[in-house]
Amino acid sequence: MPFIKAGRRVEDSFVRVRDDAPIPDEFPTLVSAERFLAASDEFADRGAPVGVIWPNNRNISELAPYLDRLALVALVFPTFRDGRAYSQARLLRERYGFRGEVRATGEVLRDQFLFLARAGFDAFEIKKESDAAAFAAALRRYSVVYQPAADQRASAFRRRFTEGVQHSDSTRTETVA
Amino acid sequence: MTSPLQQKLKITGPVVITANRLADGVVVYRGARDDWTTQIGEAAVATTAPAASELLAAAVAEDVLVVGPYVAPVALDPNGRSQPGNLRERIRVDGPTFDLPGHFGS
Amino acid sequence: MYTYDAFDRTLVNERVAEFRDQVARRLSGELTEDEFKPLRLMNGVYLQLHAYMLRIALPYGTLSSEQMRVLAHVARRYDRGYGHFTTRQNIQFNWIKLSEMPDVLADLASAELHAMQTSGNCVRNITSDQWAGAAPDEVEDPRIWAEVLRQHSTLHPEFLFLPRKFKIAITASAHDRAATKVHDIGLRLYRNEAGEAGFEVSVGGGLGRTPFIGKVIRPFLAKRDFLSYIEAILRVYNQYGRRDNIYKARIKILVHELGAERFAQEVEAEWRTIKDGALALDPAVVADVAARFCYPRYQPLTDDPPEVAALRRTDSRFAAWLANSVANHKVAGYAIVTLSLKPEGEPPGDATAEQMDAVADLADRFSFSEIRVGHEQNLVLPHVAQRDLPEIWRALDRNGLATPNVGLVSDIIACPGLDYCSLANTRSIPVAQELTRRFRNPDLARDLGRLHINISGCINACGHHHVGHIGILGVEKNGEEFYQITLGGRADERAQLGELLGPAVPYAQVADVIEDIVAAYLELRERPDELFIDTVARVGIEPFKERVYAVH
Numbered sequence: 001m002p003f004i005k006a007g008r009r010v011e012d013s014f015v016r017v018r019d020d021a022p023i024p025d026e027f028p029t030l031v032s033a034e035r036f037l038a039a040s041d042e043f044a045d046r047g048a049p050v051g052v053i054w055p056n057n058r059n060i061s062e063l064a065p066y067l068d069r070l071a072l073v074a075l076v077f078p079t080f081r082d083g084r085a086y087s088q089a090r091l092l093r094e095r096y097g098f099r100g101e102v103r104a105t106g107e108v109l110r111d112q113f114l115f116l117a118r119a120g121f122d123a124f125e126i127k128k129e130s131d132a133a134a135f136a137a138a139l140r141r142y143s144v145v146y147q148p149a150a151d152q153r154a155s156a157f158r159r160r161f162t163e164g165v166q167h168s169d170s171t172r173t174e175t176v177a
Numbered sequence: 178m179t180s181p182l183q184q185k186l187k188i189t190g191p192v193v194i195t196a197n198r199l200a201d202g203v204v205v206y207r208g209a210r211d212d213w214t215t216q217i218g219e220a221a222v223a224t225t226a227p228a229a230s231e232l233l234a235a236a237v238a239e240d241v242l243v244v245g246p247y248v249a250p251v252a253l254d255p256n257g258r259s260q261p262g263n264l265r266e267r268i269r270v271d272g273p274t275f276d277l278p279g280h281f282g283s
Numbered sequence: 284m285y286t287y288d289a290f291d292r293t294l295v296n297e298r299v300a301e302f303r304d305q306v307a308r309r310l311s312g313e314l315t316e317d318e319f320k321p322l323r324l325m326n327g328v329y330l331q332l333h334a335y336m337l338r339i340a341l342p343y344g345t346l347s348s349e350q351m352r353v354l355a356h357v358a359r360r361y362d363r364g365y366g367h368f369t370t371r372q373n374i375q376f377n378w379i380k381l382s383e384m385p386d387v388l389a390d391l392a393s394a395e396l397h398a399m400q401t402s403g404n405c406v407r408n409i410t411s412d413q414w415a416g417a418a419p420d421e422v423e424d425p426r427i428w429a430e431v432l433r434q435h436s437t438l439h440p441e442f443l444f445l446p447r448k449f450k451i452a453i454t455a456s457a458h459d460r461a462a463t464k465v466h467d468i469g470l471r472l473y474r475n476e477a478g479e480a481g482f483e484v485s486v487g488g489g490l491g492r493t494p495f496i497g498k499v500i501r502p503f504l505a506k507r508d509f510l511s512y513i514e515a516i517l518r519v520y521n522q523y524g525r526r527d528n529i530y531k532a533r534i535k536i537l538v539h540e541l542g543a544e545r546f547a548q549e550v551e552a553e554w555r556t557i558k559d560g561a562l563a564l565d566p567a568v569v570a571d572v573a574a575r576f577c578y579p580r581y582q583p584l585t586d587d588p589p590e591v592a593a594l595r596r597t598d599s600r601f602a603a604w605l606a607n608s609v610a611n612h613k614v615a616g617y618a619i620v621t622l623s624l625k626p627e628g629e630p631p632g633d634a635t636a637e638q639m640d641a642v643a644d645l646a647d648r649f650s651f652s653e654i655r656v657g658h659e660q661n662l663v664l665p666h667v668a669q670r671d672l673p674e675i676w677r678a679l680d681r682n683g684l685a686t687p688n689v690g691l692v693s694d695i696i697a698c699p700g701l702d703y704c705s706l707a708n709t710r711s712i713p714v715a716q717e718l719t720r721r722f723r724n725p726d727l728a729r730d731l732g733r734l735h736i737n738i739s740g741c742i743n744a745c746g747h748h749h750v751g752h753i754g755i756l757g758v759e760k761n762g763e764e765f766y767q768i769t770l771g772g773r774a775d776e777r778a779q780l781g782e783l784l785g786p787a788v789p790y791a792q793v794a795d796v797i798e799d800i801v802a803a804y805l806e807l808r809e810r811p812d813e814l815f816i817d818t819v820a821r822v823g824i825e826p827f828k829e830r831v832y833a834v835h
Binding site: 197199200201202203204240241244245263264265268269272273274275277278279 | 309310311312315316330331332333334335363364365378379380381382629630633634635636637701702703705710712713716762764
């Protein structure tokens with residue numbers, strides 16, 4: 001399936017490894033949460049990067065002590081309507097300062113790309129080809145955001161002061177690009 | 178009139194498949210020629226659960242034409258044409274049961 | 284009321300463009316209905332029995348005359364000439380085509396109106412007191428905070444896919460006209476003993492299948508912490524609200540299952556880590572939003588001007604309307620005028636395009652172009668000079684907007700019910716219509732006093748029947764319409780749920796039963812000015828039960 005990282009379509013370098021299969025040393029591996037937690041010390045010694053698939057019904061704080069040995073945290077959208085991973089992603093970025101890859105997996109669709117990016121996701125396993133093609137356009141959908149999030153975009157509240165666009169009698173036709 | 182959105186498929190009399198047209202929301206019924214008609218009298222009638230399921234599945238597959246298809250009871254008039262089988266379906270044919278405000282009284 | 288700046292306008296316009304694209308992709312089949320449904324819900328587009336329904340946001344129930352004219356335009360151009368004002372201070376149009384929704388939204392955007400997040404599992408329209416900014420008993424204008432929160436919650440990337448819908452209401456008066464205690468978050472702005480203004484925060488109120496009154500989890504929240512604390516509540520809910528069962532997914536269930544104290548602890552723990560971050564509210568930010576609220580330039584006038592006194596003496600209909608529909612304003616010489624949308628025999632809360640235009644004109648002439656919508660589905664002209672009351676009354680009377688029944692037995696709150704709604708089990712509008720006919724006599728209605736009847740056509744309780752003095756809930760029995768009656772509910776600061784009177788009654792008998800209940804009240808009340816709700820509180824429902832079920 002299409003994979004986008006840092007805004008570009010690339011091959012996914014991580015290999016998913018089943019719980020009962022051996023972990024290869026030579027390339028980046030993505031393992032389940034159970035496996036990772038059961039043997040997290042081992043993973044610290046690996047040569048190649050390690051990623052974990054963290055379920056959306058498990059507190060992300062449980063993973064916090066191990067983030068320094070993880071290159072990737074993959075979060076899950078069992079359906080796109082289940083929004084728990086948005087909170088998990090924000091906490092990873094904003095509370096725990098995680099700088100590795102935060103990946104959206106599961107039902108990942110075009111109309112959520114911008115919100116996912118704002119929540120801190122920087123990699124996307126995308127369900128539909130056509131959505132992958134529209135990725136860049138999707139991120140440009142809104143030039144104004146009202147609230148701060150993980151993506152550091154300035155909220156309208158802040159921009160009103162830094163850009164001086166205010167006053168109730170401003171001309172009706174003005175908009176900001 | 179339990180909302181059909183909570184219905185299990187249980188056929189105790191003649192039924193039709195009804196839905197709303199995607200683009201404009203108009204009430205439609207699945208016709209005998211795999212088409213959609215706005216006239217309940219022209220709807221394909223099923224009398225068994227398997228037949229109804231088949232019609233419903235075909236309707237669900239036509240996501241680009243109609244939304245929210247479900248099985249609705251009908252009553253057959255002396256000519257064998259379908260009439261709405263409950264108050265909900267009567268309202269879907271005739272509109273609200275009172276005069277609409279303003280110029281569009283029923 | 285708030286006027287948009289360039290950021291607000293840009294966002295709404297970008298939203299229209301996004302939805303236009305989404306509709307096109309749906310019509311072409313690129314999006315399935317499963318993928319499209321949450322998207323259209325987040326733009327207020329429902330599928331109902333006959334057609335699509337569009338729910339337009341009227342933020343905290345405030346709109347301008349210009350906006351009202353655009354709503355009239357939508358009614359004429361895209362719908363069937365009327366709209367319905369709802370129990371959450373929104374307006375609904377019942378007949379708009381999906382293919383025309385983007386154009387409707389574009390027309391609305393030109394007047395700073397939108398339909399964002401009026402449905403879907405996200406933060407909905409934040410409602411408030413329809414008398415905000417005019418009521419004498421108000422601490423400060425709560426709508427400023429509603430606007431701050433509206434912006435913060437709009438397209439908030441973390442909270443667009445909550446377990447379920449999320450409704451917030453805010454009041455700043457001791458008398459709660461915003462039903463805050465039956466909202467997911469209820470906020471009451473007040474002054475503490477030190478004279479500081481802050482918020483009492485309740486969570487977990489709500490109606491529907493499992494009704495609850497909200498529980499206070501934070502007695503005093505400082506203004507600085509307003510956004511961060513609400514963010515913490517939403518984050519706890521987003522992570523821990525149930526996702527397995529839509530009937531147990533509201534925050535009220537989470538609060539109930541954890542207990543208010545434990546829930547409050549979870550919120551506090553989350554809040555402590557974010558309270559000093561980007562969401563700490565700088566007073567300058569709030570002041571900036573407040574600066575875009577326009578307030579009337581009141582003239583120095585006196586109360587009870589001679590024009591009013593004279594007409595009151597000579598015209599009993601004007602006197603009745605004055606006593607019923609006109610309330611005190613915080614500024615001398617002004618008044619708050621309620622426009623009843625509950626005329627005899629009509630669907631409650633509906634207005635025609637002509638009526639909307641008439642209200643817009645009256646607002647321009649007499650209310651500084653400002654209009655309000657209340658959750659009881661009536662309109663308000665909030666800033667009327669008392670000396671203009673005679674002229675306003677004549678105009679309202681001509682337009683069918685002066686029925687003197689505000690707050691009385693025939694001022695019924697009803698959901699659309701089975702005549703419109705695909706979730707309904709029974710009809711509610713015809714029940715309301717019949718009740719307005721039974722209680723058409725204005726002397727009787729006045730004698731009965733304040734009496735709130737609420738009707739819901741199904742357990743989703745959009746008519747707020749649980750908190751009606753008399754609540755009527757439609758249920759289906761063997762394919763027939765039946766109605767359960769409850770007594771003793773209240774939506775105000777003493778909020779409580781009504782008690783079931785007895786077995787459900789069939790459609791044909793509902794109006795008779797309500798008449799019996801009212802007759803029982805007249806018999807049981809201690810004195811003429813003991814309100815129905817107080818009689819019920821004093822004697823309980825048994826005496827009512829006896830009289831009603833003895834006859835039926």
